[in-house]
Amino acid sequence: MSKNYTKETYKTREAWLANRGIGSSDAAAICNKSKWKTPRDVYNSITSKEQKKEVKNARMTEGTLAEPHIRALFEIEHPEYKVTHPPKKGSWLFRRKDYPLLTLTPDGLLEEIATGKKLGLEIKDIELRKREQKELWLNDTLPDDYYFQTLHYMVVKNDLEGVILVARLKFYSFDYNNEYTLDHIETRYYWIMREDEDVSKHISYLEKKEISFIENNIKPGKRPPVIVKI
Secondary structure, eight states: OOOOEEEEEESSHHHHHHHOOBOGGGHHHHTTOOSSOOHHHHHHHHHOOSOOOOOOOHHHHHHHHHHHHHHHHHHHHOTTEEEEOOOSSSEEEEEESSSTTBEEOOSEEEEETTTOOEEEEEEEEEEEOSHHHHHHHHTTOOOHHHHHHHHHHHHHOTTOOEEEEEEEEEEEEEOTTSOEEEEEEEEEEEEEETTSHHHHHHHHHHHHHHHHHIIIIITTTOOOOOOOOO
């Protein structure tokens, strides 16, 4: 299988921000499946002439700091995979050749030593406070935002046969002082494989939605409509 993507490396985070296009965190939004942003938000971020800025809060910063440690622990616990880490300095970026706006910055890349299968590695460090959030994960249901991120890996990199999502889940309880306290932490692994019939259909669905977004919104400069959810 010939690769449908190129690999780029940027020395600074600012250079990476200026060159990234539609990334994995945009995938659910384009499909109107995101809790955090809309297709219009993605459109505005792509078409804005202003220098892109990365907005981070304390929770996001904590997740960024935890990522290399979670990846290292995965490498120790899963010796059956050869792990390719992101650059220690700067950022990497994979870009579709036919649709250069489709880009990917993976948390890691894997090769199954016994078979040579190539997979992506997506890492999440998540605080769970609300009951409905906890129930979702306890039922082994990936939130749409995270599931679509894994699908985007395989839309951009056609040689990936799957993605392993590592979720470090921090469960909080509401105590008698009306404060949240950490109850326990557990790590869960999710294998999202291209060979699965449903996953394959979802990859095709996402690819069509992202290409349609580029052709019908980005290229003609047509802002997506506002979606009102009732």
